Amino acid sequence: MLSRVADNLYWMSRYLERAEHTARLLDVATNLMLEHSPVLSTRRHWERLLKGLHIPQTDDEVMDEYAITNLLTFQTGPVSSIRNCIANARDNARQVREQISSEMWMQLNELHLWIQHASIEAVWREPYPFYRAVKEGSHLFQGITDATMNHDQGWQFIQLGRFMERAGATAALLKVHSEAFPFTSHYQIHVDEYLEWLSLLKSCTAFEAYCKVYTTDLRSNTIMEFLLFNAEFPRSVRFCAEQILVALDAIAQDTSTHRKNRVERIAGRLRAALSFDQVDEILTEGLNRYLENIEYQCGQIHNITYETFINYTVDAALS
Amino acid sequence: MTTLPPLFSQYALDQAYDEMLSPDCRPRPHYQNLFRRIQEITPEELRYRQQAADISFLHQGITFTVYGKEEGTERIFPYDLLPRIISGSEWSTIEHGLTQRITALNLFLEDIYHSGKILADKVVPHELVYSSPNYRRKMRGIHVPNGIYVSVCGTDLVRLPNGQFAVLEDNLRVPSGVSYMLVNRQIMKKVFPQIFGDYSIRPIDYYGRALLGTLRFLAPPHRPDPTIVLLTPGVYNSAYFEHTFLARLMGIELVQGSDLVVHDNIVYMRTTAGLRRVDVIYRRIDDDFIDPLAFRPDSILGAPGLFNAYRAGNVTLANALGTGVADDKAIYAYVPAIIRYYLGEDAILPNVETYLLGDEKQCDHVISNLDKLVVKAVGESGGYGMLIGPHSTATQRAEFKDKILANPRNYIAQPTLALSRAPCFIDGQIEARHIDLRPYILYGDTVTIVPGGLTRVALQQGSLVVNSSQGGGSKDTWVLSD
Structure with missing residues (x-):
């Protein structure tokens, strides 16, 4: 197998896993907010969330939950937001389209097209179905991979x-x-x-x-x-x-x-x-x-x- | 004169040849079944199927990249639902004509890169060959396996008002579009299976196997089990989808220049198990970019040292380098003479009348008739560098006049052709649009032409430009086995 192909497959998979992981963290964090109590500030939870994803935070610019959700879900630029991760996974897949099955490519391509049309307003209003769809999209891709590829x-x-x-x-x-x-x-x-x-x-x-x-x-x-x-x-x-x-x-x-x-x-x-x-x-x-x-x-x-x-x-x- | 059904209320016949209807508005024999079928279907159903087809293209990522826009803009290639039908006897003429043409063009290339007999005999002016930007001096005296220069060719055919097919241009370098021919058929079967029922259509899906066989035939001697790869410029190339499609179809590696390493005149690809020798490269990169040491030094698409390995006979490139000289639009005018010279036959498929602007008399005629003619730059393709007289403004004509006078050898002119028209599904109606046909010819141990080709459609009303980069679309092409 071509070395470049190995590289693309490896990163395709890593990026999708990263998207799934981030979706799970945000799902848990937005869920936790609902049980917000005075004793337990979820503020710290969100800060740790960024730290766990190796995203640096500056002291002078404190983001609220909404901003962090937007950053980790939709931010463009050099951030591992879910949208970026899926786009990167797709870019890698696109370079090796002849190596993966058509079914795999279609699943990833559809996931990518779907998230292009999602908006932070809708996600913020109702986070659960959105993050669930990301996780399921990733699971579906893994299942298709196992079932259709050599x-x-x-x-x-x-x-x-x-x-x-x-x-x-x-x-x-x-x-x-x-x-x-x-x-x-x-x-x-x-x-x-x-x-x-x-x-x-x-x-x-x-x-x-x-x-x-x-x-x-x-x-x-x-x-x-x-x-x-x-x-x-x-x-x-x-x-x-x-x-x-x-x-x-x-x-x-x-x-x-x-x-x-x-x-x-x-x-x-x-x-x-x-x-x-x-x-x-x-x-x-x-x-x-x-x-x-x-x-x-x-x-x-x-x-x-x-x-x-x-x-x-x-x-x-x-x- | 019969009246056409309501769906056809916008359908008008003019001086162009209509593929479906004869001048008295009756469907031609091979279109009768389709014509009847369409009337049984409601516009809603047609629209629904058209949407299904578009979504299928988008989800499968069957797209091309538009240049000059934001980097990497992907678009689907507009697809028209109604098939274009060619009868078996018409196809037979096309097949013979194309076989004759590619045979002669290969002999021509072999000749001009070796002894140059045709030039010495003054059948083709030698200055025309040597002044072509696509003539590769470095190819002189190099033997290519089996004397095959062009193994993959896409020839653009148009149908003239009298019903005859004529050659508009040859694409002998890196012709593209064959994937759309194959995909159009797949999508058609998926979204509109009913209309296949009435017809016996010749299959096309063996193209991949035929292409692989053609490439295998080119392997350097002593390489009985050759490794064949497809060399792509990468994801930003407009035909990238096609490259991945063909590589998968043939089960060969899709490589980029950076995957190749040349060592001691042997070409290798970098694999996870180390370096592996490469024998045949189906290259989808232009000559100029193939090797920065031999051609354009700024190219990062090719592989340094590739040309030397090629010259040493250790690797084969398909198509060979330097084939572009034979699809130069000025050389095109001489193809009937070339066929007569090598084969002693008349061309089965005629050329379109062509004025060479290097000739003073012809040039004067063209300059004074710019509003009636189509002017093309000889080395360009894809509908770029073109003036369509009747659809041009006075400013554009003045601009072209200056360009022509500055470098007459660089241009040719042709009469504005009324390309034939075929029924297309447009905004809930069936309307006629101009089309052409690009069949794909494979030249290996035999000549293989899968029946059909890519029918390109000028989707804008009245437009004669079918190129995908200029708003053209395509449709499935059926050759009947009658």
Whole structure:
């Protein structure tokens, strides 16, 4: 497969995953506003939301909820707004139209055309159906992808992009959350903070899945354990690391290049750490540093994947 | 004289040939079934189906990019619901004529880039060839596989008022539009299946296989299992949709210049598994941009070193470089002579009468009749650089006069043709619009012409310009197997 095609498929998938993630965060945040109480200001929640998406905020220009919703949904320019992410996903897909199935292209193209006509006024009036449609649009695309495209190398790059993005997004979300809500002894959750922890789970569509494992008794350590280390939940960091390794293994096997060892080693290391580390130890030793390290390792995997399969020098390829 | 049904109240016959109706207002035999069908359908239903077709184009992203507008403006190519029908016997003449023409043009190209016999014999003036901006000196003496210069050709045909088909121009460089021919048929089957029932229409969907076979035939010797790629300028090219469409149809890689690497005169593409050798490039990039080391140094679309690899015979380009000299509009005037010279036959499909402005007498005639003639720049295509006399203003004519006198070799003139007209669905009515026909000719171990082609429509009333860049549309084209 062409290196450029791998690059386009990878970013197509990442951007769509990013759009879906942002839609989920906004859905949860606008929902949280409805239960706004004097004790619990949602103001901080919205600030954390921006921080978790790595969007810098200046002190002199404080945005209200409406402005943030508009920014993250429709803003043009160099912002990962939902509209931009979908347009970028489509642009990448457009460059590899002959590689993906017509059904995939049509779904992404229709999603793109649909969001071009949406307006902030309508979304602000009724956020839920809009964000639900974005999430469903993304899910539909993934389903169509799995059902209509060869599960070949290109599909593996799509998987890789999705889980790389998801691993990073979940780690970033956990980081800003744990900074704001320090762990108490016995990991009890104070009643004032209950909605925030619930929102954290919902931001990962994890509430129901969590309850099945730990019951509805929310504790900060088990929530962290679930979102970091659960082997079966598809948005946990461990699950993502597992899928990243599977995809990279398949790509390495398919290309059988002699330069693949490095990338397999580093992806294997992340997976191993997430499989064997204990939540108690991590909470004692410093969760923040641990999450930063995960983000760093994801960055490494990305870079080495590119050096191995996409941006290699001609000299390296001919040697 | 029969009266036409209400749906046709705006339908008027004039001196142009009408594809559907004979001069006494009766449908021609091969249009009878369609004519009857249309009357059974309500305008609402026609409108509904037209919308279904438009949405289908938009959602599938079957669009072209308009230049000169905001970067990357995508538009759908307007599509008309009513098919254009060509009878089997008419098609047979077209097929023979086009086969004859491409055979002669390939011999001509081989000749002028080698011994130049036709020039020595003064059948074609050598200054006309050497002064063409599309003549590539670098191609002299280079052997192309099987002597095939033009493997993919799109020839524009028009039907004259007497019903005869004539050649308006040859497109021997990177002809486009074939994807619309194929897509129009697909969409037609989807949105309007009922009207197929009455006809036996020759299929066209083997085009992809035929094109692949043609390209495979061009592989350098000793490369039995060649890797074939399609080279595109990228997403901002107006025909990008077509490039992706054809690559998928053939199951070959769609590459951009940046995907190619030339090392020791071998062309490779960058893949995730390392570099992979490329043998045949179906290039959809103009000569000038193919290799910055050999041609335009500012081109970032091609690959440095590609021309040397080509000259060394390690890779084949289709079409070959330098084919544009033979579709130069001034050379066009000599094609009947070229056919006679190489094949000893008369041209089956006539040319349109053409004045060469390099000739002083013809030039004087044209200058004094600018309001009646169509003037075209010889190296241009896509409807750019054109003056349509009867539809022009005095200022435009004065402007063209200056341009012509400054560089007469650069222009030709033709009489304003009454292109034939076909029924189109416009604003709830059936109206007649001018059309042309671009069949696609493949020249490999045999000549393959899928029956039909792209029928382009000048959608504005009275307009004679069918180019998509100038507001033209298209319709499905049926060749009957009668």
